[in-house]
Amino acid sequence: MSSHTKARIGRRSGSVSTRVKLFTGVALVLGAAAIVIAERRRPLRARTQEEPRREIVNVLMGVGCGIAIMTAETPLVAPLTRRVQERRTGLVQQLPLPEWARDLAGLLLMDYTFYIWHVLTHKVPFLWRFHLVHHIDLDLDASTAIRFHALDMVISAPWRAGQVALIGLTPRGLKLWQTFFFLSILFHHSNIRLPEALERRLARILTTPRMHGIHHSAVEDETDSNWSSGFAFWDHLHGTFRLDVAQSEIDIGVPAYRDPDETRLALSLELPFRPQRDDWRRARTRDGIDIS
Ligand SMILES: [Zn+2]
Numbered sequence: 001m002s003s004h005t006k007a008r009i010g011r012r013s014g015s016v017s018t019r020v021k022l023f024t025g026v027a028l029v030l031g032a033a034a035i036v037i038a039e040r041r042r043p044l045r046a047r048t049q050e051e052p053r054r055e056i057v058n059v060l061m062g063v064g065c066g067i068a069i070m071t072a073e074t075p076l077v078a079p080l081t082r083r084v085q086e087r088r089t090g091l092v093q094q095l096p097l098p099e100w101a102r103d104l105a106g107l108l109l110m111d112y113t114f115y116i117w118h119v120l121t122h123k124v125p126f127l128w129r130f131h132l133v134h135h136i137d138l139d140l141d142a143s144t145a146i147r148f149h150a151l152d153m154v155i156s157a158p159w160r161a162g163q164v165a166l167i168g169l170t171p172r173g174l175k176l177w178q179t180f181f182f183l184s185i186l187f188h189h190s191n192i193r194l195p196e197a198l199e200r201r202l203a204r205i206l207t208t209p210r211m212h213g214i215h216h217s218a219v220e221d222e223t224d225s226n227w228s229s230g231f232a233f234w235d236h237l238h239g240t241f242r243l244d245v246a247q248s249e250i251d252i253g254v255p256a257y258r259d260p261d262e263t264r265l266a267l268s269l270e271l272p273f274r275p276q277r278d279d280w281r282r283a284r285t286r287d288g289i290d291i292s
Contacts, residue, residue, distance in 0.1 A: 016175045024179040031183040035142050035190050044193040044209055045247050047139050049260060055143045057265050061133075062146025068153035076161045081171045090168015099172075106173040107180060108231070113163050114181070115234040117156065118227045129272035130155060132279065135223070136257040136268070140216050145189035149272060184230045188212040203243055207232050214242050218251040220280035254279050 084090050092105040121131035130152040137144045164174060188207040199208050207228045215226040225242040228235045235241035256277035261267065 016172050020172055020175060024175055027179055028182065032142075032186055035183075035186045035192065039141055039191040042193040044191045045140065045213065045250070045252070047191075048252070049139045049263075054137070054139060054260075054263065055141075057263065057268070058137070058143035058147040060265055061148060061150070061268065062143075064150035065146060065148050065153050068150040072154040073157040073160055076157050077164050077174065078171070080161055080165045081169055081174050084165070084168050084173075085170040088168075090164075090166060092173075093168040093170075099170075102168075103170070103173045103176055106167050106169045107177045109167045110163055110169065110177045111181075111228075111230040112234055113167070114229050115227050115238075117159055118229060121152075122224070122227075125276070127155065129276060132254065132257075132276075133268050133271050135216060136254050136263055136271070137216075138253045138258070138260060138263060139191075140189060140213060140252045141191040142186045142189055144216075145185040147268075149269065151272065181230055188229070200243065203232055203241075204236070205232060206230070207235075210243060210247060211235075211241070213247050213250055213252070214245050216250075216252050217245065218253050218255050222250070223280075255281055 084093060088094075092102045092109065095102055095105060097105070121127040130149045133149040133152070134144070134147055137147055163169075169177065184207060188209055189212055190209055192209050194202070194209065196210075199210055202208050203211055207226070207230060211226040211228075211232065214222050217223055222242065222245055225240050226232075226235055227240055232241065256279045257263070262271075
């Protein structure tokens with residue numbers, strides 16, 4: 001291979017084009033601003049918590065997650081995407097399709113494997129200790145979307161590396177998935193009241209605020225639904241889709257953690273390391289059981 005060709009491949013594989021960076025950057029800023037404004041103008045659920053205390057805690061936890069992703073996930077995943085680009089490794093790179101179609105197939109498979117990861121974070125006790133920190137938030141809005149334990153990001157980094165390598169995401173494919181995923185989690189955690197008929201149609205395709213409100217319910221069999229984080233196809237496919245609970249009926253949170261003081265920063269960060277409680281006591285199903 002000539003040095004000229006090597007340099008060209010290096011340039012192509014090492015970074016994402018300016019056009020894609022600009023598109024994803026603008027989409028993130030405008031999308032996030034629109035979601036945060038809309039949830040204040042047209043709230044879906046009444047707030048129960050004192051603000052801005054809860055939102056400040058959530059944003060601080062989000063900053064911790066950002067640092068954890070930059071230090072644990074990016075150094076692991078970025079070289080893998082460059083390897084995919086250079087050697088055409090991974091599942092979608094074997095498809096006889098144009099690059100944009102391979103990116104789209106990669107995005108769909110990332111989304112589906114994230115559905116599986118989300119189920120695991122609820123069902124594997126060690127992973128639940130960390131995901132629980134996200135679920136004990138007593139209100140649900142866009143700030144909840146970034147309320148995760150930083151170590152949750154570290155623990156999920158090997159899963160992400162496996163997704164990227166096996167599915168075959170290029171640097172561009174990863175950037176597009178990250179942008180879609182981040183806007184999607186801001187949207188479905190948000191407290192935006194969409195017209196119900198519109199939301200029911202949208203929920204055939206995308207994870208929506210009412211869907212995810214049911215996933216954050218303090219009733220266990222409601223939490224065990226709507227695991228999708230981007231496209232809603234996976235819940236429809238696995239029979240885990242629900243939109244049959246009114247948001248006014250839902251208590252957001254986990255029954256064993258109803259004390260707002262336990263959602264504060266220090267206690268939230270300690271939570272995975274404390275003895276675990278019977279999280280869903282008295283509230284495994286809605287029928288006839290006190291969920292207060
Ligand atoms: Zn969850």
